[in-house]
Amino acid sequence: MTTESRASADDLEVGRRHEFETFTISEGDLVDFAAQWDPQSFHVDREAAESGAFGGLIASGIHTLAVFQRLAVSAVFDHWQVIAGRRLVDVAFLRPVRPGDTLTGSMTIDAVTFDKPGRALVVCAGRLVNGDDREVLSTTMEVFVRARV
Numbered sequence: 001m002t003t004e005s006r007a008s009a010d011d012l013e014v015g016r017r018h019e020f021e022t023f024t025i026s027e028g029d030l031v032d033f034a035a036q037w038d039p040q041s042f043h044v045d046r047e048a049a050e051s052g053a054f055g056g057l058i059a060s061g062i063h064t065l066a067v068f069q070r071l072a073v074s075a076v077f078d079h080w081q082v083i084a085g086r087r088l089v090d091v092a093f094l095r096p097v098r099p100g101d102t103l104t105g106s107m108t109i110d111a112v113t114f115d116k117p118g119r120a121l122v123v124c125a126g127r128l129v130n131g132d133d134r135e136v137l138s139t140t141m142e143v144f145v146r147a148r149v
Helices: 027-035 046-050 061-075
Strands: 017-019 084-095 102-115 120-130 135-146
Touching: 027 061, 061 084, 061 102, 061 120, 061 135, 102 135
Parallel strands: none
Antiparallel strands: 017 102, 084 135, 102 120, 120 135
């Protein structure tokens, strides 16, 4: 998709909800990610995790956030003329993500503010849920998007 065929901020509608596809977290991916980026025992050592507070391995919150970003890019950002992300606000890890969990979610446009010629700040509420439709992550994202005005 070319930049010109992607939506500009002028095309975005406040209140529009964008649904994500799904992504399943394998135990191998969970452990490999954590071994490199967050090597705490409850992420990388099954035995230690089983006797710990969560009763088994759980994904790093950073891994969960990375899955959210991947799904957001595929469902939303690949279709917009994104300039850059500005910030994540109120990131909340609401419950553990476990090996085998299939995650999905959505982003809802909360605001589109034209702050400079040629760009707008888009604020979106994001959420990620597990296969039981229980929320595992919530956040607010601020993203600069090209505008025609």
